[in-house]
Amino acid sequence: xxxxxxxxxxxxxxxxxxxxxxxxxxxxxxxxxxxxxxxxxxxxxxxxx
Numbered sequence: 001x002x003x004x005x006x007x008x009x010x011x012x013x014x015x016x017x018x019x020x021x022x023x024x025x026x027x028x029x030x031x032x033x034x035x036x037x038x039x040x041x042x043x044x045x046x047x048x049x
Contacts, residue, residue: 007023
């Protein structure tokens with residue numbers, strides 16, 4: 001959680017809010033990769049890529 005707080009402070013102080021969609025998409029893709037590792041949803045996720 002400290003990493004997320006630190007990123008938020010950085011974006012707020014330096015006015016780098018354009019990074020928010022990039023970080024959001026990275027977290028979404030990371031979550032998909034974790035789900036695809038060993039679940040029954042894996043074949044459906046692999047068809048997206």
